[in-house]
Amino acid sequence: MIIEPNTSLVSYTTFGVNVQSKYFVQVHTSSDVRDIVTHELWQQEKHYVIGGGSNILFTQDFDGIIVFNNLKGKKVVEETDEYTIIDVASGENWHEFVVWSSERNLWGIENLALIPGTIGASPVQNIGAYGVEVEEVIESVTCINLVSGKQEMFTHDQCNFGYRDSIFKQHPGKYFVTSVRYKLSKIPRINIEYGAIVDKLAEQNITSPSTQDMVRVVSLIRQSKLPNVGEIGMAGSFFKNPIISEEHAHTLLQQFPDLKYFPLDNGFVKISAGWIIDNLGYKGVQDGNVGTYYKHALVLVNYGNATGSEVWEFAQKIIRQTHDVFNITLEPEVIIL
Numbered sequence: 001m002i003i004e005p006n007t008s009l010v011s012y013t014t015f016g017v018n019v020q021s022k023y024f025v026q027v028h029t030s031s032d033v034r035d036i037v038t039h040e041l042w043q044q045e046k047h048y049v050i051g052g053g054s055n056i057l058f059t060q061d062f063d064g065i066i067v068f069n070n071l072k073g074k075k076v077v078e079e080t081d082e083y084t085i086i087d088v089a090s091g092e093n094w095h096e097f098v099v100w101s102s103e104r105n106l107w108g109i110e111n112l113a114l115i116p117g118t119i120g121a122s123p124v125q126n127i128g129a130y131g132v133e134v135e136e137v138i139e140s141v142t143c144i145n146l147v148s149g150k151q152e153m154f155t156h157d158q159c160n161f162g163y164r165d166s167i168f169k170q171h172p173g174k175y176f177v178t179s180v181r182y183k184l185s186k187i188p189r190i191n192i193e194y195g196a197i198v199d200k201l202a203e204q205n206i207t208s209p210s211t212q213d214m215v216r217v218v219s220l221i222r223q224s225k226l227p228n229v230g231e232i233g234m235a236g237s238f239f240k241n242p243i244i245s246e247e248h249a250h251t252l253l254q255q256f257p258d259l260k261y262f263p264l265d266n267g268f269v270k271i272s273a274g275w276i277i278d279n280l281g282y283k284g285v286q287d288g289n290v291g292t293y294y295k296h297a298l299v300l301v302n303y304g305n306a307t308g309s310e311v312w313e314f315a316q317k318i319i320r321q322t323h324d325v326f327n328i329t330l331e332p333e334v335i336i337l
């Protein structure tokens with residue numbers, strides 16, 4: 001384990017903004033993680049864990065230690081006629097695990113195909129797409145407590161999952177996720193709640209999709225809307241879809257009859273942040289070095305040499321306008337550092 005000083009993070013985040021970290025360390029094993037916690041610098045410096053860097057925007061140099069996760073491996077720990085339980089090391093690539101599972105006809109994460117990033121971030125962010133959240137298949141999460149250096153295991157209920165939220169996100173810097181235990185079903189559980197999936201399956205004449213069909217169809221839909229990582233600097237959806245009261249939604253619908261919304265079970269309504277930003281006229285715009293993706297207004301992009309603070313200033317402009325026009329406060333889904 002080598003602690004390197006003054007390292008550029010440009011290739012460690014998908015936004016591709018050029019910031020430096022005061023120190024940078026790659027960890028390959030749990031024991032590397034424990035070693036770093038006992039290192040003298042650890043007590044003096046602040047620290048931050050990164051995986052694929054696909055949900056982070058650095059707005060300035062990082063004045064501390066960046067811990068880059070490179071823990072690898074996966075192991076089937078239990079198998080019955082109905083399910084398989086797998087432990088996956090946190091530095092494994094998420095989409096590769098989705099493909100691996102689909103090749104073994106295991107159900108539960110096929111709708112989450114092509115989400116960039118690592119296994120370790122999946123519980124932190126409670127990643128979700130097309131009607132599925134990863135918490136539905138998480139049995140437990142094993143971490144190293146970055147204060148005590150001790151290993152801790154969290155059951156599903158202890159993870160305190162919410163919309164793009166978890167106990168790990170609520171205590172930034174406290175835990176390093178080392179592995180995640182997933183329980184995947186051998187019994188088909190096709191989730192086609194989203195119309196786009198139904199349409200794509202019909203277009204491909206698939207009536208009884210396999211896990212691999214689902215992965216392919218979800219990937220095709222995503223590729224038609226989102227840029228590939230590396231194609232342009234970005235971090236996927238920049239803002240969360242806001243949740244507002246029914247009365248508020250009702251008022252907005254009178255003014256904006258084509259408002260895109262999804263009623264929730266609890267009397268609240270989820271509004272499409274992409275629709276809002278598109279409606280404000282931001283789809284595909286370029287403002288200096290930053291802007292929005294031409295196919296998806298919710299994806300803020302670095303058109304070249306943008307700094308993180310330029311991206312964040314642009315985001316704040318959208319937040320202000322959304323508040324003025326819709327009386328809604330957009331919250332970033334991307335972590336701003």
Ligand SMILES: Cc1cc2nc3c(=O)[nH]c(=O)nc-3n(C[C@H](O)[C@H](O)[C@H](O)COP(=O)(O)OP(=O)(O)OC[C@H]3O[C@@H](n4cnc5c(N)ncnc54)[C@H](O)[C@@H]3O)c2cc1C
Binds near residue numbers: 226229
């Ligand atoms: C094109 C694109 C599309 C996307 N689509 C989706 C989508 O559909 N749904 C969705 O939910 N997200 C989506 N995202 C966001 C992103 O892919 C996810 O949030 C992903 O889980 C981030 O993984 P990462 O390894 O890159 O995490 P990073 O960006 O490196 O880190 C994210 C957070 O997790 C923490 N973290 C990472 N690893 C660990 C660890 N081992 N232990 C403790 N904390 C850790 C970091 O400290 C940080 O707080 C998209 C991003 C892009 C670029």
